[in-house]
Amino acid sequence: MTEATSATEATFAKSTDAPEHLSWDSGLRRTITVYIPLALFVIGLLFPFYWMTITSFKPDHEMYDYKQFNPFWVNSPTLNNIKVLLFETRYPQWLITTMSVAAASTFLSVFSSVLAAYAIERLRFTGAKHVGLAIYLAYMVPPSILFIPLATLIFQFGLFDNPIALVLTYPTFLVPFCTWLLIGYFKSIPYELEECALIDGASRLQILWRITLPLAVPGLISAGIFAFTLSWNEFIYALAFIQSTENKTVPVAILTELVTGDVYQWGALMAGSLLGSVPVAIIYSFFVEYYVSSMTGAVKE
Amino acid sequence: MDATVAMATHPASFVRKPDSWLTKLFDYKPFLVFLCMLPTAGLLLVFLTYPLGLGIWLAFTDTTIGQSGSFIGFENFEYLMEDPVFWLSVTNTIFYTAIATAGKFALGLWLALLLNNHIPLKAFLRAIVLLPWIVPTVLSSIAWWWIYSPQFSIVSYVIVDVLHLRDTYINFLGEPWPARWSLIVANIWRGIPFVAITLLAGLQTISPSLYEAALLDGASGWQKFRRITVPLLMPILAVALTLSVLFTFSDFQLVYAITRGGPFNSTHLMATLAFQRAIPGSQLGEGAAIAVSMIPFLIGATILCLYGVGRRKWQQGSDND
Numbered sequence: 001m002t003e004a005t006s007a008t009e010a011t012f013a014k015s016t017d018a019p020e021h022l023s024w025d026s027g028l029r030r031t032i033t034v035y036i037p038l039a040l041f042v043i044g045l046l047f048p049f050y051w052m053t054i055t056s057f058k059p060d061h062e063m064y065d066y067k068q069f070n071p072f073w074v075n076s077p078t079l080n081n082i083k084v085l086l087f088e089t090r091y092p093q094w095l096i097t098t099m100s101v102a103a104a105s106t107f108l109s110v111f112s113s114v115l116a117a118y119a120i121e122r123l124r125f126t127g128a129k130h131v132g133l134a135i136y137l138a139y140m141v142p143p144s145i146l147f148i149p150l151a152t153l154i155f156q157f158g159l160f161d162n163p164i165a166l167v168l169t170y171p172t173f174l175v176p177f178c179t180w181l182l183i184g185y186f187k188s189i190p191y192e193l194e195e196c197a198l199i200d201g202a203s204r205l206q207i208l209w210r211i212t213l214p215l216a217v218p219g220l221i222s223a224g225i226f227a228f229t230l231s232w233n234e235f236i237y238a239l240a241f242i243q244s245t246e247n248k249t250v251p252v253a254i255l256t257e258l259v260t261g262d263v264y265q266w267g268a269l270m271a272g273s274l275l276g277s278v279p280v281a282i283i284y285s286f287f288v289e290y291y292v293s294s295m296t297g298a299v300k301e
Numbered sequence: 302m303d304a305t306v307a308m309a310t311h312p313a314s315f316v317r318k319p320d321s322w323l324t325k326l327f328d329y330k331p332f333l334v335f336l337c338m339l340p341t342a343g344l345l346l347v348f349l350t351y352p353l354g355l356g357i358w359l360a361f362t363d364t365t366i367g368q369s370g371s372f373i374g375f376e377n378f379e380y381l382m383e384d385p386v387f388w389l390s391v392t393n394t395i396f397y398t399a400i401a402t403a404g405k406f407a408l409g410l411w412l413a414l415l416l417n418n419h420i421p422l423k424a425f426l427r428a429i430v431l432l433p434w435i436v437p438t439v440l441s442s443i444a445w446w447w448i449y450s451p452q453f454s455i456v457s458y459v460i461v462d463v464l465h466l467r468d469t470y471i472n473f474l475g476e477p478w479p480a481r482w483s484l485i486v487a488n489i490w491r492g493i494p495f496v497a498i499t500l501l502a503g504l505q506t507i508s509p510s511l512y513e514a515a516l517l518d519g520a521s522g523w524q525k526f527r528r529i530t531v532p533l534l535m536p537i538l539a540v541a542l543t544l545s546v547l548f549t550f551s552d553f554q555l556v557y558a559i560t561r562g563g564p565f566n567s568t569h570l571m572a573t574l575a576f577q578r579a580i581p582g583s584q585l586g587e588g589a590a591i592a593v594s595m596i597p598f599l600i601g602a603t604i605l606c607l608y609g610v611g612r613r614k615w616q617q618g619s620d621n622d
Contacts, residue, residue, distance in 0.1 A: 046432070064452075112344060140544075148589045149355035153351070233439075272440075280436060292498060295495070
């Protein structure tokens with residue numbers, strides 16, 4: 001509606017102004033109060049990525065010589081840093097480990113969360129509210145106070161230096177988040193649909209499988225991609241529980257394996273950071289709306 | 302509506318089969334609740350609740366890596382009380398949390414207000430703004446580390462060689478105070494997107510008719526912000542603030558990636574110090590004691606944020622649903 005109005009306005013008055021734009025609110029004023037700060041924000045938020053990207057394509061002599069070469073641009077781009085990363089380190093293996101750990105822990109978390117959210121929101125047993133609150137409180141327990149006892153636990157289970165340890169511990173922060181998100185989604189599905197199915201003689205599990213889940217698909221996608229991103233980005237558990245080079249996840253490996261002694265290989269470090277960020281950035285670009293809705297949804301609940 | 306229901310509920314597959322004991326069991330509600338809660342409860346009890354208790358127990362023992370310790374009472378805490386590095390990490394953590402949270406919320410709120418305007422490419426801008434939050438913190442921290450490099454810092458280059466404001470390159474991470482401020486800037490950078498997008502969602506729920514009414518009553522821009530935007534944003538602000546404070550207070554990745562607590566232990570947060578003592582230093586008991594000392598701060602901060610800032614809504618007694 002508003003867009004249509006502004007479109008007609010624009011065609012008639014050849015003005016790019018928004019509909020609520022009042023006459024005293026001049027274009028200059030709007031530029032100073034809105035567009036310039038916004039541009040500064042965007043530049044500030046994106047600059048580290050830009051810097052990371054161009055550094056990964058710079059040859060060494062250019063990277064350390066700002067006097068001769070303009071640092072903000074690449075004069076003779078090279079793929080050397082990326083080649084070093086792919087063929088002289090175990091980067092491909094780290095990538096596979098990270099992906100499998102993230103996929104497995106996401107599956108485990110979403111599976112448990114669906115069942116828990118369904119029980120809390122739909123089966124409505126006595127004390128369901130309290131269980132929901134307990135799960136919310138679990139979300140507020142930060143990993144940095146859990147990793148020491150978890151390390152001893154993992155050691156007792158004989159899972160030290162084993163990626164399975166990560167698959168089992170990541171749900172500690174994924175399950176509370178996903179459950180909370182899915183409770184919100186289940187709430188939005190009309191209860192009458194389930195009642196009808198119950199009257200028609202469907203069992204509870206049939207209802208969950210045939211009615212509730214298909215209707216909650218957007219919620220499942222949100223929970224899934226969010227859990228995947230969170231496990232991809234996880235650092236402290238992967239740092240504490242994994243020791244051998246070949247089992248490390250990408251974020252840990254980039255930081256611990258590419259810094260050798262006092263000489264930092266900035267080219268390879270930046271290329272590693274770039275390649276480690278690209279997979280999540282690609283997933284993100286496909287599902288932006290789901291990210292926004294799950295992020296805001298979890299806070300609103 | 303009726304059509305959907307009919308379609309969804311009448312396929313042949315829902316025709317009642319003869320009830321076996323298994324079907325009956327799966328329709329027995331207490332059993333079903335038990336079954337549904339089992340995976341979540343199992344995971345959380347084994348890997349969250351039990352470790353939380355175990356951590357508190359470990360704090361009272363002299364456990365080291367590879368050797369289960371024995372109960373030593375408050376010895377770990379007594380030792381920490383006299384450890385200047387521990388107290389430095391406590392003040393660092395409080396300072397870091399306070400300044401970074403203030404920065405994040407001031408800039409994040411500003412960005413949310415900017416994005417709430419009618420601007421071209423709004424969805425695209427919103428997507429771009431979230432990037433720092435999506436990318437693994439460690440990897441973007443490595444980019445900051447490179448930006449803060451003593452010899453090749455791009456910031457120093459701009460200040461010294463382009464703007465000629467200084468003669469020497471800034472030693473960002475080599476001295477305690479510059480290092481602390483550098484970490485705070487990186488943390489604010491990483492936190493802005495979360496705050497901005499959450500608050501933007503809150504702003505979009507505020508009805509425009511309220512602003513129209515205020516405009517008719519002759520309210521100024523500041524008055525509209527102070528009397529309409531802020532009060533209506535409070536509930537979501539309180540939740541975002543609580544989460545932000547919790548995660549900034551227990552921050553580990555950013556500091557570990559950029560300074561590892563250096564120079565001379567001056568930028569250690571409680572989390573990085575706990576890691577330092579527990580894993581590379583193999584003093585699990587002492588590390589656990591540092592981690593446990595964070596709990597009272599975390600509980601205090603949560604109560605302060607939820608009931609201090611969110612009181613308005615809480616007093617009205619309105620339901621959170």
